[in-house]
Amino acid sequence: MPEQAALEADAPIVADFTRSIPPTPPIFRARLSASLSELAANPHLDMLVRTSASGGTPSDQEAGLKWLEPKLGDQIATGRMTVTNGTQGAVLLLLEALVGQNGLLLTEALSWGALREIGRRAHVRIKGLPIDDDGIIPDAFEAACRDLRPKALYCNPTDQNPTTAIMSETRRRQIAEIARHYGVAIIEDDALGRLHPGSPAPIASIAPDITWYVMGLTKCVAQGLRLAYVAGPSVADTQRVIGPAHKLSFWAPNPLTTAIATRWIGDGTAEEICTAIRHESKKREELASSLLSGADLVSKPGAMHVWLRLPPEQDRHQLVASLKDKGVAIRPAELFAVDDTPVPNAVRLSLSSPLDRSHVEQGLRIIAAALKL
Ligand SMILES: Cc1ncc(COP(=O)(O)O)c(C=O)c1O
Structure with a gap:
């Protein structure tokens, strides 16, 4: 399935780190199919959608x-x-x-x-x-x-x-x-x-x-x-x-x-899915902390997104543009401003939305190379 940024970027998409969509745990599809089948078998299903x-x-x-x-x-x-x-x-x-x-x-x-x-x-x-x-x-x-x-x-x-x-x-x-x-x-x-x-x-x-x-x-x-x-x-x-x-x-x-x-x-399915999302988020965050270890990365164990503070000589808009050419989409600090106060020189990486952890790793390696880490 094409990721959102692929629609906007010319380069083939490697990792879309712009959107905070949670990772889909392997159990998700089976649980959803089972619940939809149970709902379909419910004799009152038509009443459910009438009210x-x-x-x-x-x-x-x-x-x-x-x-x-x-x-x-x-x-x-x-x-x-x-x-x-x-x-x-x-x-x-x-x-x-x-x-x-x-x-x-x-x-x-x-x-x-x-x-x-x-x-x-x-x-x-x-x-x-x-x-x-x-x-x-x-x-x-x-x-x-x-x-x-x-x-x-x-x-x-x-x-x-x-x-x-x-x-x-x-x-x-x-x-x-x-x-x-x-x-x-x-x-x-x-x-x-x-x-x-x-x-x-x-x-x-x-x-x-x-x-x-x-x-x-x-x-x-x-x-x-x-x-x-x-x-x-x-x-x-x-x-x-x-x-x-x-x-x-x-x-x-x-x-x-x-x-x-x-x-x-x-x-208990919601709890099970939440636990699986937590587990996958932890793995992805560990990848980011290790691959970007030389950078000024602000993060927490298991965070779905990380905040990357850039040195003054690194223009965040140039970084966003050059990464986009390499198929990696990230968001500059401006997108999180709530008023017109100047923002810090930083970018957010949402680690959660790439479907596969290997894409997260590839994207992070491209970012590490761009930052000369
Ligand atoms: C801080 C915060 N609150 C809430 C949401 C989700 O909002 P909604 O429940 O409308 O999908 C997001 C999603 O990006 C978020 O970042």
């Missing part, structure tokens, strides 16, 4: 709570958690509700590539905060809260996209404390959290009263089974924010996708 349940059916919600349990514990009240069609839609809704037109959203200075566009659609202003190896710098966050009166903070504390930072527990507590003091809501996107089971507890478990927790299945199960579970601070908050959207059919999670996800969470 759609906004926020998910009770069994979808039960599955969602089970999926969130390793991160949030088992005390999330029914009605506090809702099932959505994915993180992007959930964050759009949260920005509209929590930040509002022309309100200010703070976030990491470099963040998820989609955030700027989601913010534009929600008509919110976005300001990036300086980050270090531990994530958002508390003093900078506090100064912004005091001087700029933001409504919310969007953050990605575990395996931050793109810098791979994993916020320490101390830092999470500091950020939560400041946010609570200034009445700022936190939107915590834990897209990669299930792939890092040893990471500190989510901000949502430290400060559940002010945090909206979003965990999608795109990275830890499959991009095409995109659902996101959203847990608000309380049942009342969740219903106030999500309730009005229940009238919109596009908000109701796709019933076939949800049926598979619910089944897979219930019977």
Whole structure:
């Protein structure tokens, strides 16, 4: 199957390191075929696609709570958690509700590539905060809260996209404390959290009263089974924010996708797939750390992407262009900027999307040669 970058590049594609699609574990196809056959044999299949349940059916919600349990514990009240069609839609809704037109959203200075566009659609202003190896710098966050009166903070504390930072527990507590003091809501996107089971507890478990927790299945199960579970601070908050959207059919999670996800969470398949993705990500990250060992590589064990800081004499755009000619696609730092603040001289390599690990290795060898490592 041609990779996305092959459509844009003239050179034959060796490795597309631009997209963070999780690797497909060998067990995936067999599990999906079996589940589709079981669904096909279900005498109520036609009814399943005749109905759609906004926020998910009770069994979808039960599955969602089970999926969130390793991160949030088992005390999330029914009605506090809702099932959505994915993180992007959930964050759009949260920005509209929590930040509002022309309100200010703070976030990491470099963040998820989609955030700027989601913010534009929600008509919110976005300001990036300086980050270090531990994530958002508390003093900078506090100064912004005091001087700029933001409504919310969007953050990605575990395996931050793109810098791979994993916020320490101390830092999470500091950020939560400041946010609570200034009445700022936190939107915590834990897209990669299930792939890092040893990471500190989510901000949502430290400060559940002010945090909206979003965990999608795109990275830890499959991009095409995109659902996101959203847990608000309380049942009342969740219903106030999500309730009005229940009238919109596009908000109701796709019933076939949800049926598979619910089944897979219930019977352990989702966990099995997530473990296999974690295993493959670990192997790929080890390859990157070893083949690019002479470079200024920022990474974490098992990270699906790595952040490569370049020396001043290495122009990142030239590197992107020359690698593209050799069939290797990577993303320059600009694609992660949330505002017009200058970006560091760095690039992101998503190790996860090449179908085969051998392509990851070939691509990394080409990058190592380009950097004269
Ligand atoms: C930080 C972050 N959150 C969420 C997602 C996935 O969003 P969705 O659930 O809409 O597929 C991604 C995918 O690139 C991401 O990088």
